[in-house]
Amino acid sequence: MTEATKRPWGYVHHKGLDQHLVGATLENVAIVEDRFYNAKENAELIVKAVNSHDALVAALEVISGAIHSDEWDEMGALLEAIDKSVIAALEQVKS
Numbered sequence: 001m002t003e004a005t006k007r008p009w010g011y012v013h014h015k016g017l018d019q020h021l022v023g024a025t026l027e028n029v030a031i032v033e034d035r036f037y038n039a040k041e042n043a044e045l046i047v048k049a050v051n052s053h054d055a056l057v058a059a060l061e062v063i064s065g066a067i068h069s070d071e072w073d074e075m076g077a078l079l080e081a082i083d084k085s086v087i088a089a090l091e092q093v094k095s
Contacts, residue, residue: 005029009050011043022046052093059089 011022011032020043023029032043062085066078 007051007054009047011047013040048093052089055089055092059085 005024005027007024009022009024009029011020013020018034020032020034020039021028021030022032022043030046032039032046063082066082069078
């Protein structure tokens with residue numbers, strides 16, 4: 001499997017082409033079409049989703065590891081670790 005384009009991604013509005021280009025700097029990956037006058041918003045959503053991917057995966061891995069952990073006796077510390085990971089991922093997604 002090939003590697004995905006390196007992150008972080010961004011987007012630019014290419015005024016000459018009147019297109020929103022999404023991808024890493026100088027490595028455009030996609031052109032977002034403007035069908036309902038929402039290309040800018042869709043481009044921003046794509047960029048946010050791609051750039052948040054690693055944090056969300058990390059949070060889910062912590063949660064999955066906790067669920068399968070034998071350390072449920074230390075519930076407070078375990079829940080705190082889960083909570084920190086989820087909060088960090090959510091902050092990145094919501095920004």
